[in-house]
Amino acid sequence: MLIRKPGHDPLSSEITPEAVWQSRREWMARAATIAAAAGLSSWANRQAFAQAPDALPAKPNGAYSVMDKPTELKDITSYNNYYEFGVDKDQPARYAEKLQTRPWTVSVEGEVVQPKTFDIDTLLKLAPLEERVYRLRCVEGWSMVIPWVGYSLANLLKQVEPTGNAKYVEFTTVVQKDNMPGLRYPVLDWPYVEALRLDEAMHPLTMLVFGLYGKVLPNQNGAPLRLAVPWKYGFKSAKSLVRIRLVEQQPTSSWMQAAPSEYGFYANVNPDVPHPRWSQATERRIGEGGFFTPKRKTLLFNGYADQVASLYQGMDLRANY
Template structure:
């Protein structure tokens, strides 16, 4: 496995803990002034490259088109917790198609072209079809939902997502009675996604849910975040958000949704079955083989040495989704 956390459980410091935005934008302005004077053309060239590199890692709000969404009234769809900064949420990512480093997606995902884009729905459904991304956007009104998203490496984010319940799409394709699971297949474009040329995972990246999990109203088909369309590094143009499970269950850049009778193989489960179970519900009582999951740290929260918070069962959504797993041994079905 390539995930090798240090003792504190993290590979890198978070962007917001390195340099405040005001500091680095001020530095860029100073460099431009120097470059216009005695520092000369060489400094101007260096300053330009540095500014471009910083902007790639720290994309400010307003870079993406807006995506208006009404505030969700769904129970469990909104939290009063402090929202993670846009800077952190868009520059500290797991998206292995663009590289295994946390900053790789922000650096490399600019090659992703999100138009034209289609999502094919197939398998055990009465009405299989292929949706254009703009058709998908119009299937239901966009709602803003503020969800937590938890990573197995011990960190979490709170993000205002825009989208609608996946159930809205599922109802339109009418699953057959034999459909018990939903498989999600993501884009695997070697030309646009440098990580797909690696052997880290079995490409394309696949994920899966039980049909009742997919139909739960909290399961979100997301098209935006922070009032804008999704940035490429966050799974543009459409992704899954399943807030009570670990983040890798929320597949990005979807191209296919398949309804099947049997539990589908999933990317991380195929790579390390003893570490990444099919369900992957957030459970403080089930440790990862190489670290505890009993505590977590919110990205950008009070520095690298802040006291961790206790992990909540089902990531805090137990009241909404706990009945889905009544009678199950959650240590066996992890």
């Protein structure tokens, strides 16, 4: 989130999809997107992927979905923040192919009655998979709309029974030194660590994600599982999770450690609280026409205020940025 090429917002035409998304699979993705835009919604999308080996069917959840037009698959999978694979937006798509996602386990530990380690196949079956269309807003000023596949994180946390001492949930992501070229650079103190308050983590909007657009997550998007916390800036939605720890004291996340004056614990989307180097009052939606497309006004809590504002009642959202 810290590194940006001055004065350069990429044109839509500059975003080149990785070769893996070409040929038959890319054709199906585009066909599904067109069908959805025509009013067939996620049903057509799932039908288009029905024969794909990495299909991940899910039941649409309209209660937790926005009505915005989803960002095209080629943009979602070629314009990414995943610093373990490089700081430029196109580097994750180029280098994440080496990420090893099987076998994969996630430990859930700390202030819990029943600490457990789950393999990815168990997690996929832990709760019914849902498709939810969420907004994603990044601190640099760009946004997307993504049809995630997964379920509420609360389903997992209830399995381990948080104790009365559990106040926060810390998330640690994978480190694969041989497969992640970005780890050679001291952008952050690896592994990447993020955290939420327990009530934020238990909120039904906070999602454990296994896929997007009806397919398993691409590596550059955080395979094999990640968070999606739609009312917070994108860096809070940690990718490629390997450990979840419930703790009593507020953890220090990676970006807080690297730049505490720029990144606070809460990171709620707020148009009235600028980043020291970027205004947060407006945003540019990726795929909507490039640099000269008029910017959108940023919505408080990314447009999810009705669902989450009560979590912060009485708090100073400028001090708790």
